[in-house]
Structure formats: structure tokens, C-alpha cells
Amino acid sequence: MKITIIDYGAGNIQSVMFAIQRLGYTAELTNDKKKIINADKVIFPGVGEAGTAMKKLRETELDQIIPGLEQPVLGICLGMQLMCNKTEEGNTEGLGIFNTEVKKFQNTVKVPQIGWNQIYDLQSPLFAGVDERAYVYLVHGYYASLTEETIAKTVYGQEYTTALQYNNFFGTQFHPEKSSDTGALILDNFLKL
Secondary structure, X not given: OOEEEEOOOOOOHHHHHHHHHHOOOOEEEEOOHHHHHHOOEEEEOOOOOHHHHHHHHHHOOHHXXXXXXXXXXXXXXXHHHHOEEEEOHHHEEXXXXXEEEEEEOXXXXXXXXXXXXXXXXXXXXXXXXXXXXXXXXXXXXXXXOOOOOEEEXXXXXXXXXXXXXXXXXXXXXXXXXXXXXXXXHHHHHHHOO
């Protein structure tokens, strides 16, 4: 199986690579459009600021490739947020895959949210075998609003989307690669789709 991690200079790449290796697979880090299109599974990670990350995607024309991918694609953290219509972070237009907007947490909670929190209302093969209210690891100051494409929720000051699915596209706000056994199971489920 060819697993490709999209390299656009905005990812926490090593921990994703190691998590995949622990599951017995190997992944290739690349921004080669042909390799991404021909992969069996694509992972779109992201750490950093949305505007800068989108600029890098546009410069490499990956913004035109990603929405047209037909194999299973997993966006992680900022990767998931960039797959939405728009984010308030830098007033940035996203890739428009998920029909929702990304908003900044209110000042009533400590921002960013850093640490373990529960996911619930799990509604996808991505969560096969995952317990309702399982804990995952999050680091973020922005969140995706609830939508028909929401497949998991979390509460932090308010209820918000912590995972999305639209056709072959999946996104997690949390970091499965840092979420212990639960995260490993979610990554493994994705790789077996």
C-alpha cells in the first residue's frame, strides 16, 4: 500500500511517520503531485498558521490537487481546518471540501486548548472499535463549526466538531499520532478503509 504524507512545510511530520511505522506501514513524505494522486492513502497534516499554510499550498498548486483526490484522505489539525470553506485565522479561504467554517474560541476559555479531551457522537468507520467518550490529544485555538459532515464532537467552552467526513475525505482536529492507543486505532482504521 502506498501511503503519502503531503509535504508543504506546515506539518508535524515526524510524529505522523513514526505512528504509521508503529502500525507496520511505511509512508512517503512528498509534494510531488503525481505521487499524491497515485497514492492509496493520503495524509494531510498541519501545524502552524492558516494563511501561511494556504499560501504554501497555492505556490505548489497542491490547493488544486487535494480537492480532486479520489482515494481516502485524512486531514489532521490545521490540515482538517484548511479543508473547510474558510477560517477566521487570517481570514483565510480554505479548500472548500468540508462545508463549514473555522472560528476562534471565545475568550471565556484558555486559548489554545492544549491537552486531552473526550470525543463523542462517533459516526464513521474511522471510529470502528473506539469507545464513546474516548480521550484524544488536542492543540488548537480555532475550531470547526458543527455541520452535517460532523462525525465526532468535543466540548471546550462549547460543543464543536472534532472530526469531519465528506465522501472519501476525513478530518480530525485532534492529533491521532499523539493520542495513544485510541489514536493508533483511528489511524489504523483509516489505513484499512
